[in-house]
Amino acid sequence: MERVHNFNAGPAALPESVIQQAKEELLNFQQTGMSIMEMSHRSKEYDLIHNETKQLLLELLSIPNDYEILFLQGGASQQFALIPMNFLSSNQKAYYVMTGSWSEKALKEAKKIGQAVEFLSSKEDLYRYIPTIEDKKVKQLEDAAYLHLTSNNTIYGTQWNQFPNYKVPLFADMSSDIMSREIKIEQFDFIYAGAQKNLGPAGVTVVIMKKSLIEQCNRSIPAIFQYKTHANKNSLYNTPPTFSIYMLSLVLEWIKQNGGIQQVETINNQKAKLLYDTIDNSQGFYTAHALKDSRSKMNVTFTLKDEHLTNLFLKEAKEHQFIGLNGHRSIGGCRASIYNAVSLNSVQQLSQFMHNFQKRYE
Numbered sequence: 001m002e003r004v005h006n007f008n009a010g011p012a013a014l015p016e017s018v019i020q021q022a023k024e025e026l027l028n029f030q031q032t033g034m035s036i037m038e039m040s041h042r043s044k045e046y047d048l049i050h051n052e053t054k055q056l057l058l059e060l061l062s063i064p065n066d067y068e069i070l071f072l073q074g075g076a077s078q079q080f081a082l083i084p085m086n087f088l089s090s091n092q093k094a095y096y097v098m099t100g101s102w103s104e105k106a107l108k109e110a111k112k113i114g115q116a117v118e119f120l121s122s123k124e125d126l127y128r129y130i131p132t133i134e135d136k137k138v139k140q141l142e143d144a145a146y147l148h149l150t151s152n153n154t155i156y157g158t159q160w161n162q163f164p165n166y167k168v169p170l171f172a173d174m175s176s177d178i179m180s181r182e183i184k185i186e187q188f189d190f191i192y193a194g195a196q197k198n199l200g201p202a203g204v205t206v207v208i209m210k211k212s213l214i215e216q217c218n219r220s221i222p223a224i225f226q227y228k229t230h231a232n233k234n235s236l237y238n239t240p241p242t243f244s245i246y247m248l249s250l251v252l253e254w255i256k257q258n259g260g261i262q263q264v265e266t267i268n269n270q271k272a273k274l275l276y277d278t279i280d281n282s283q284g285f286y287t288a289h290a291l292k293d294s295r296s297k298m299n300v301t302f303t304l305k306d307e308h309l310t311n312l313f314l315k316e317a318k319e320h321q322f323i324g325l326n327g328h329r330s331i332g333g334c335r336a337s338i339y340n341a342v343s344l345n346s347v348q349q350l351s352q353f354m355h356n357f358q359k360r361y362e
């Protein structure tokens with residue numbers, strides 16, 4: 001069987017060459033006579049992979065020296081809890097920009113720990129846009145432990161183009177757009193991303209944090225929950241998800257071989273443009289969920305005239321090997337997730353299919 005056109009939202013498509021390489025090395029990793037999965041996380045073979053993965057992240061994202069990279073478990077959802085547990089002290093507030101379901105979940109967890117409040121929100125308009133930060137609100141941030149945002153909203157299909165720049169620590173959930181475009185790491189104090197959208201398989205969460213934050217961690221919570229514990233031990237305090245980190249290293253190698261983030265971003269822009277043009281030129285047959293200047297280049301969300309037509313679209317798409325196009329169960333409609341590993345060819349074929357479908361049913 002051929003591999004399908006995979007538009008899954010997460011876990012999502014991986015580069016075929018990466019899966020091939022993992023397959024070739026699965027039984028006997030570099031003449032060790034065993035799989036990487038069967039090896040000690042203290043072995044010299046694994047240690048090399050662990051540190052190479054960090055090195056590749058440093059290089060590809062141009063991460064400055066005063067940042068620490070951590071490999072953690074528990075997904076981005078665990079970060080929703082760990083961040084306030086570590087950084088939200090009782091005399092401070094944490095501010096959350098609400099741009100979708102993931103921001104809601106992050107805020108909900110933070111509220112259990114301390115004073116966490118909504119800063120801005122586009123909920124009243126079904127999260128169709130990224131709210132802009134009005135000047136009058138800036139004053140409110142004076143007592144902020146941090147300001148939290150979700151750089152790409154996987155479910156609603158919106159994305160920040162420009163990040164706010166205040167004198168408060170900026171924390172970002174980049175689970176669904178890390179490594180998809182060039183960003184200035186210096187703008188952020190803390191970045192986290194579950195791997196299963198754009199980085200690799202599920203199981204590892206990448207954290208990129210300012211080293212100066214390490215000393216600010218709350219030391220009264222259990223050691224396993226403290227960032228300092230993991231930072232001090234190079235993310236080897238306990239057994240890390242070795243196979244997921246190995247897969248991450250292969251994906252990063254793949255990005256490097258393909259010209260780095262700049263080149264990946266160029267292709268991502270082409271892919272997104274193709275789908276949004278298809279939607280915009282459809283005379284209303286397809287309608288985009290997100291407002292134009294907030295549109296995500298990773299998750300393209302759209303609807304058709306009614307539920308019947310939407311279901312027919314999804315059914316026929318599936319028959320043509322376009323997989324994962326149904327919208328999130330919370331908002332319905334359609335969503336094409338076009339992460340780094342989704343090829344331009346797959347997107348071209350989807351665009352063609354959308355044209356044909358429109359011709360037959362408009």
Ligand SMILES: *Cc1c(COP(=O)(O)O)cnc(C)c1O
Pocket residue numbers: 010074075076077078102150152153154173174175176194195197
């Ligand atoms: C998928 C996703 C999450 C949840 O990730 P888990 O690893 O399942 O906890 C959080 N935030 C964003 C933006 C996501 O896309």
